[in-house]
Amino acid sequence: MGYVDWSEKYTVHDPVMDGHHQEIFRIINDLHSAALARHGKDMLGLTLAKLIEYIQSHFTAEETVMRSHAYPGYPAHKAAHEKLMRKVHEFDHAFRHSTEVAAPEVFAFLVKEWLFNHILGMDMDYAPYLARRHALAKDTLVFSV
Ligand SMILES: [Fe+2]
């Protein structure tokens, strides 16, 4: 068991997005273990950078999917992503400019809280919308055959 474990309750019923969320959980676990093992700041910095980069690329991918499905909640969702990214960059800046190497533990906790709230809240909201669109697309395909 990791520090955070993905389970069915986090599914947004989209295999690509679920895969991204699972990878984020995995990197949070890496960061948390590295912080507990008191890895050096360089090593922690690398895992932190990897996490930040992955979160950013996931947000971009999610926004692309929402836009391509004309999801009405897109503007608010994008704004929430931007707010989260600002918090992430603020932490990253503080980490890089301090001598406190235990801080990534705090960050792992914060990211876990932010992402859990975000996935279980806003990400869940797009799930039924996307599922309906997928079903509609399938129906159209069957109809046109
Ligand atoms: Fe997400």
Ligand SMILES: [Fe+2]
């Ligand atoms: Fe999201």
